[in-house]
Amino acid sequence: MPTRKSTIFFVLAGLGAGALAVMVAHAHYRHQKAQAAWNESAALVKRLDLTDLCLFTDARYARHPSMADRHTPFQDSPMAMEHFPSGTLISPPPHLRPQ
C-alpha cells in the first residue's frame, strides 16, 4: 500500500518542529559554553573601564553610542545630516531621548 500524502506531510511537519527544538537546544548549549568567554570579556570591560560594544567603527557615535552627545547627527556642521550607514541602524540611547 503506497504511503499517504498526509503521512508524508505529518512526518515533514514533525521534522520541522524537531528542527526548531534542536535550534532551541543548540542555543541553550552554546549559551552555557559561552559563559567563560563572557566572563573574560566582562573582566576586560572592568579592567579597562569600557562602556560599549565594538559593533561599528566608522563613526564615533556608532562606536560608543552610550557616550554620544546630543549633537552627533550635526557633528560637522549645523546642516550636515546623518551620512554613516551604521547611523541608520541604531537608535539614540534612551538617556538622549526627550523624557
Add this chain to the structure above:
Amino acid sequence: MSLHERHRNIIDFALSSLGRRWKKNLALTVVYAFVVFTLASVVFFTEAVKSEARAVLRGAPEIVVQRLMAGRHDLIPESHIDVLRKITGTRQVQGRLWGYYFEPSTGANYTVVASGEPPLEPGTIAIGQGVARTLNAGEGDLIPLKGSKGDYASFEVVRVFSHESELVSSDLIEMHADDLRAFFGVPEDYFTDITLKVRNEKELVVVADKIRRLLPDTRPILRDEILRTYDSLFDWRSGLLLVIFAGAVAAFVIFAWDKATSLSMEERREMGVLKAVGWETSEVIAMKSWEGIIISLAAFFGGTVLAYVHVFFSSAFIFEPVLKGWAVLYPRFQLVPQIDPYQVLALFFLTVVPYTVATVIPTWSAATVDPDSIMRL
C-alpha cells in the same frame, strides 16, 4: 468516519491540489520563506547582540562623568575629581583616558585606551584582533603610530586580545597612560572623562543628581543607561530596520491581497466540482485552509532554520555589507544564540496566521456560491 480520518483525507486532497499547481506554489513558498528568513534573521541577530551586551557590559563603570563644552564632549579637568570625591556615598573616583586614532595607511579607526591594573610597560601595547588584522601585526611586532605632533612613535605589541573578546576589544589599542598623554597631547591635569563607583547602588540616581548640581558643565551616564542603550540599539523604528520591516509587511499585504482577490478560475471550478460531487462548504473551506497551513508551515520552518544558520553559523554574512558601512575595521564575532520561545511563537503568529486567514476568506465567499453557477464561469 472519524474527524481525524476526515481531515487526513482532506489533507491528502489538498496536497494533490497543491501538486497540480506546483510551480506557482513552489515560487510562492520560496518568496514567503525569504520574508520569514529576513524577519527571523533580524530578530535572532538583535536578540543575540542584546544578550551579549547584558553579559559583558555588567563590568562597565557605575557612573561616567563627561564634560560638555558647546554641546560636545570635552576633556575634563582633574579638579573635578576632587569635587566628586566630596560627594557622600562615592568611592573610587578616577580619571579615564581614551581617544580615537585614525591610521592613515589602512584607513581604519582604532580606539586607544589607557592601561588598567596591572598597567602595561611604557612603550608596549596590547591590541584587538581587528587591529592585528588590519595592521597584519602580532605579538612581538613593532607598530609605528603617528602622534599628535606629527612624529611617529613605535610600540611593541605584547598581547593580542582573544578572538572570544572581539565584540568588546576588536579595535582596541591599550597603552600606558603616560604614553597615551604624550601620543594624543593630553595635558597632565586633564582626563577624557571620569568614572566613579557608589557605595550603595540604590543611591546612583541621587549621586547623579548631585553631580549635575555641583558640576553643571558635566553629565553623568549611569551603567543602567549604558545597558539600556543596547536594549534599544536595534530598535525597530531605526532607519534601516524600519525599511526591512516595512518591506516584510508590504510582502505580506501583497500575499494577502493576491489571495483575497484572485482565486484562479481553475480553483473556483475545482470548488464547484467538489460541491457538485457532495462536499460540504465547511469541507471545501477546510481543504483550502489546509493548503494555506501547508504552504505557510513550509515557509515558516524553512525560513526560520535558514535564518538561524545564517546568523549563528555564517556570521550573518548577508548583513555584513550593511553592518560594515564605511568602516575598514570590521569586528568578526561569532554571536551566541539567544532564542526565546516567545520570539519563535511571535514569528509564527505574525507569519503563518495572517496567510492562512487570508486564504480562508476568499474561499468562504467562493464556496458559498451555487456550484452550478461556478462551473458555468
